Amino acid sequence: MEALGKEDNGSAIVAKEVSKTYDKKVEALKSVNMEMRKGEVFTILGPNGAGKTTFLRILCTQLMPTSGDAFILGDSVVNNPKAVRHNIAMVPQDAMAYSNFTPWDYAYTFCLLRGMDKPTAKRKAEEALRAMLMWDHRKRPSQTMSGGEKRRSLIAATIASDAPVLMLDEPTSGLDAIGRRNVWSTLRERAAQGKTIILTTHMMDEAEMVSDRLAIINKGELVTVGTTNDIKKMVPFKYRVIAPEEAIDRSRYSEVTTIGDRAVVYLESDQEALEMVGEMLKKGLHAEASPVTLEDAFVRLVGEDIG
Numbered sequence: 306m307e308a309l310g311k312e313d314n315g316s317a318i319v320a321k322e323v324s325k326t327y328d329k330k331v332e333a334l335k336s337v338n339m340e341m342r343k344g345e346v347f348t349i350l351g352p353n354g355a356g357k358t359t360f361l362r363i364l365c366t367q368l369m370p371t372s373g374d375a376f377i378l379g380d381s382v383v384n385n386p387k388a389v390r391h392n393i394a395m396v397p398q399d400a401m402a403y404s405n406f407t408p409w410d411y412a413y414t415f416c417l418l419r420g421m422d423k424p425t426a427k428r429k430a431e432e433a434l435r436a437m438l439m440w441d442h443r444k445r446p447s448q449t450m451s452g453g454e455k456r457r458s459l460i461a462a463t464i465a466s467d468a469p470v471l472m473l474d475e476p477t478s479g480l481d482a483i484g485r486r487n488v489w490s491t492l493r494e495r496a497a498q499g500k501t502i503i504l505t506t507h508m509m510d511e512a513e514m515v516s517d518r519l520a521i522i523n524k525g526e527l528v529t530v531g532t533t534n535d536i537k538k539m540v541p542f543k544y545r546v547i548a549p550e551e552a553i554d555r556s557r558y559s560e561v562t563t564i565g566d567r568a569v570v571y572l573e574s575d576q577e578a579l580e581m582v583g584e585m586l587k588k589g590l591h592a593e594a595s596p597v598t599l600e601d602a603f604v605r606l607v608g609e610d611i612g
């Protein structure tokens with residue numbers, strides 16, 4: 306495989322035909338090609354078991370691909386993992402701060418280990434702990450903290466690092482709404498400073514809020530890459546109306562999805578959506594109209610396969 310040069314071509318991460326088969330039978334990744342640009346927040350979406358964690362573990366050199374290669378700032382994860390590790394910091398899925406280590410221990414020690422001098426490490430650790438609302442908790446042993454606090458502690462340590470590429474596997478799972486917003490704004494800030502951020506999530510609002518671009522993978526294969534708007538455009542309707550299922554005359558609409566006692570009706574124009582909401586209101590029923598969402602696109606792209 307042709308090695309990439311170190312010249313600055315604007316790419317931070319390039320995955321080339323990355324495949325991973327576990328135990329010679331589970332094909333977790335099938336020849337995935339992907340490119341992430343410097344300074345962007347790039348989100349990977351996909352159903353459970355799609356291969357997101359496998360992909361991130363390969364990018365951060367925890368796992369070797371079965372075939373193919375990926376380049377982080379030009380360094381191959383296969384041939385030069387040491388150089389790759391120098392440029393990345395990672396929050397693994399489900400990782401938690403543990404034992405009697407404190408949030409300060411994690412953030413400050415991580416900065417020292419990455420080669421910062423003590424004053425810089427102190428400054429970076431404080432900045433990151435404040436950003437993650439963990440400054441007041443900095444001296445607490447991890448074992449005394451809540452699940453969300455433990456998670457925020459690890460995110461703070463990653464954010465404190467000077468690594469140009471940050472990888473976060475479901476960073477906000479288990480975080481409350483305020484904690485999530487803090488993570489989003491901190492990731493956006495770091496990207497604006499030039500860091501490249503790759504994360505995974507199951508939350509469509511998060512993907513929409515935080516990402517410059519996103520990729521959807523399913524069953525180990527890349528389904529699509531683009532901005533939120535690019536991906537929403539893959540839905541052949543512009544609007545959706547949510548209304549009580551029993552009040553919908555299905556024969557009038559070409560696409561209706563039922564979710565329990567509610568139905569999502571897909572429509573071409575704002576006029577049709579307004580008319581439908583008006584009809585429901587006249588009947589004393591509740592209905593809501595909005596443009597189609599990222600979730601509509603996601604379900605359409607991978608939904609048939611996950612039932």
Ligand SMILES: Nc1ncnc2c1ncn2[C@@H]1O[C@H](COP(=O)(O)OP(=O)(O)OP(=O)(O)O)[C@@H](O)[C@H]1O
Binds near residue numbers: 352354
């Ligand atoms: N160590 C392993 N040994 C065998 N199979 C594995 C291993 N790790 C993952 N798999 C399988 O590989 C596939 C991809 O798993 P992966 O953890 O990458 O999915 P994911 O997209 O991160 O899912 P989730 O959203 O549930 O975290 C799944 O079928 C999973 O069961």
Ligand SMILES: [Mg+2]
Binds near residue numbers: 357358359398
């Ligand atoms: Mg995962």
